[in-house]
Amino acid sequence: MSRLKNARLSALVYLLAASACDLPVAEDPTPAATVRDSANIEIVENHAPDWETADFWTVAPEPEFVIGGYSAESEAVDDPSHLVWQVGGAAPLSDGRVAVLSRGEAKVLVFEASGALSASFGGKGRGPGEFSYPLYLQVLPGDTIVVWDYNFGRISHFDPSGTLHRERSIDLGAVFAVTRTADQRPTESVALPLPDGTFLVEINRTDFQPNLDTYYRVPAGYVRIDSAYSAQSFGWWDGQEFLRARMPVPFVLPFRTEAVLAAGGSPLSVYISNGDPYEVHQFSPTGILRRIIRRTEVEPIPITSAEVDAWKARLSERQRMDWEGWDRVMAKNPPRPYRPRVAGLLTDTEGNLWVVNRLDSNTSEWSVFDSEGRWLGTLDLPLPRITWLGRDLVVGVQRDPDIGVETVEGYRVNRK
Secondary structure, three states, X not given: OHHHHHHHHHHHHHHHHHHHHHOXXXXXXXXXXXXXXXXXXXXXXXXXXXXXXXXXXXXXXXXXXXXXXXXXXXXOOOOHHHHOOOEEEEEEOOOOOEEEEEOOOOEEEEEOOOOOEEEEEEOEOOOOOOEOOEEEEEEEOOOEEEEEEOOOOOEEEEOOOOOEEEEEOOOXXXXXXXXXXXXXXXXXXXXXXXXXXXXXXXXXXXXXXOOOOEXXXXXXXXXXXXXXXXXXXEEEEEEEEEEEOXXXXXXXXXXXXXXXXXXXXXXXEEEEEOOOOOEEEEEOOOOOEEEEEEEOOOOOOEOOHHHHHHHHHHHHOOOOOOXXXXXXXXXXXXXXXXXXXXXXXXXXXXXXXXXXXXXXXXXXXXXXXXXXXXXXXXXXEOOOEEEEEOOOEEEEEEEOOOOOOEEEEEEEEEOO
């Protein structure tokens, strides 16, 4: 009996093993992201978002507030909406008001969410708290409003009422000493102000000379200037795209690609991309490359003839153009037929990186990555230009295509 039982058990084990071999083997699902390390640099290749579009964050269909714009009341002398033009930046304050940098007025305008003007300060001039041409606006903790002036000008700190608390000048000689050599020189202004008061400078090569009838991208180097005027390099990148040709305006190209940068998060990160391919480099503030963030299998967006015609019309509003000559040069030198895969970068107050996939005249499409480079999802925003990203609010600028009037708008974001 014992031998019989053993024989039966052996047969049963054999049958189970044989049937197990016939069962289909479950395949591992393709991971949303592949992470690998190369010489202490993390490479994150994103194949799919963590959230499907239908399940990702949503944006309210109507704006929470609209500042500026044109109406019959706008012609009144005391109506503040006409002050909003050539917007250089806009960000909310802790009490719900919104600070707007109007480059056209060379002023900072503080508005209630209702559109009522709460404060106006700055103005064109060389006196304390005045600007030559204000470039950047920051709102720091404690509602400190910081304005960076053009051409390495002054950096002014205000409270929301317009009281000037602090002003400092950039030591241009010190900047030149650490960035200028026989074959390179800095550009005319700060490339990117950082939250800690330091800043990035773009440098160009003096010996770069492209050939005639060629598309080229100007080499652009980025250097951080710290509080002691020491320089930390972020390497060389492909700057703006140009065409060198015998034509009145040789540099004019639609949807041209260029290097883009942003900074944010805690600890602070600096992000830089060449614009094509879909790849963003994440650095420490001192220029140490920590991570390379990629999205795989990203199809470029073709540039249509209708988009080129609309681009021509917008450009013709500002200057006289020889479009017949432009068309002849383009026929001889066909331009790149698609948009850059990375059109811009921003960071939100939560430390996420937002990458512009598509910019249109009224909307934009963004992919959102967390601080570790994981692709969270993609969403459309009803604004072509974003100036500030918070946890539950997006602030940006809309421009009326017919009359060119700008409005600053805020939309609620639902983070599921």
